[in-house]
Amino acid sequence: MSRERPRRATLPPAEETIEKLENMINEGNYYGAQQMYKSISARYASAQRHSEALDILHSGACLQLKKGQVTCGSELAVIYVETLVKAKVPYDDDVLDGIRKIYKKFPQIPLPQDLGEDDDLQQLNEALGAAKTRVECCMSFLKAAIKWSAEFGAHRNGSPELHVMLAEYVYSESPELDMTRVSYHFVRGNNPKKFASTLVDFMGKCYPGEDDLAIARAILMYLAMGNLRDANILMDEVKKHSQHKEHDFPQSDLIQFLNYLLPTLQRDALPLFNMLRTNYKSSIDREPAFNELLDEIAELFYGVQRRNPLEGMFGDIFKGILKVAADSKDEFLRTVSQLFS
Template sequence: MFRERVRRVIQPPAQENIDKLEKFVKEGNYYGAQQMYKSTSARYASAERYSDALNVLQSGACLQLDKAQITCGAELSLLFAETLAKSKVPYDEDTLDRVKKIFKKFPRLSVPQHLELADDDDLQKLSEAIAAAKTRVEGCSSFLKAAIKWSAEFGAHRYGSPELHDMLADYMYSESPEVDIGKVSFHFVRGKNPKKFASALVNFMGKCYPGEDDLAIVRAILMYLSMGNLRDANKLMDEVKMEVELKNLNFPSSELTQYVNYLLLTLQRDALPLFNMLRQTYKSSIDRESMFNELLDDIAEKFYGVRRRNPLEGIGDFFKMMGGD
């Protein structure tokens, strides 16, 4: 116990270590600095000097990312978010701003276009760019998912901070070399920016496989509705239609989009028989994606109080998606 007290006393002020480690980074000793950032912050945390630990980790994450040391920066970013939870820091705007400052340091770089893929050098460049993009997205995603988990536990919305969900959705969509629109949608519907979500969907329509465009739109609408959010579901549909018109594109016309238009109208009133009739009428279209029936079960429960046959169904989906599975 006495030794522990001594260790706590002799820990220098955080700024002293921050200045020393900044010098290491500027000299190009990234690996050495990384180990010291981790060990120094761990010592502060073990002494319950969490504020100092967070200051060291934030400084290190930002510096490493500034120097394009993505793996190092992402690791320190993740430790920062995990330390927020470990130290039970309440969710507030000041702490959210600290998370945002780190997030803004993650680079946004486009994958090279118009390369001659028959050329070995160009093929190598493309391969390296894709690998680097995946590293950036994975690192940023791990950091923001940990921050979302902290925010959900310590004061934000039960799904986590909407701002953090929007940040993650936007980064995943804009930076992923291979976009998983389902995972992107998962975070956008927990955010508060249907307009940006609509822009992402319309952009996705221009590069997805034939027949995927209506699925993406309907999936997004049903996700909103499964959370009881009829307002943003309607807003998203309106925004998508407006953006499609502005860009002189064709809104995907299919039985599935027809169904979801009817569904949005039906949910505005107490009309469970009509809800069930529409679901049966458009069953073949709904069955195009297995998750649609699960979402519709959630919608029936949210809007009409219809209990799921198995109340455990659907539980864990949030954490499964957050884990990236």
């Protein structure tokens, strides 16, 4: 006599599961609740009840983060995004609002100030470690969300709103501030005015000589994406904010270059563009990435094909060879032999 296969228990409505798991968290059983969130949401997803799986994960991520359980909360937040992908949920304002609600639950804790004693130093190290964990967790969540948004209906670079969220959190919470990363996400966002406010705040506390580099990096990143409009908005807003907050707007040669560059790109003026690069070469060379960005700008605005670095290297070699050849045939042959031996 064959034994009947046991039936899987019918899954209850998501509301009942959410209430049960919320009680576990409120009782302080964070780890136990975490394992339940993961296993139960997977069962709902396997049963093709993706909407309920998403509700459970969203609730768990928000509550764990609210309780300060950043690692647990961010893990559920990432699984929430993975479930969006598996369910092929299209990008829209409702889902974006759900992601924003999780984002706003990530703790924002100022680092302790004016510490000097050994105990205080230990406290500071612990605070720095916790801040680094918060930033890494939030980045993992938002990067996953950006990737989902790019795949399922947002801009090809991902949702501009999500890029702004990531830029804001990295800037405000990172114990080791990386303005290049902040700028990378702001220029893929949709809020140059907020970016300008952030830059002015940075100018008020950065080392001397970093302020004009930060402005130039932002402007050139916008331009390398073909976004002349927001590059101009950013420059105007930074100047306005600087006056309002009584920060000195930098007056370096690099800023002068940008002031000439922006109007140049509004017209068909490749010779002038090249002349600016030549005349301000020493200022541009302060950051190696600027030349690469300017090559991208030349290609976008003037159709100038970027030179392959290897072609440039071998071109320089053969220029040298020809010069030697003009001086001495024997020396030329020896040089060729050395180059290709």
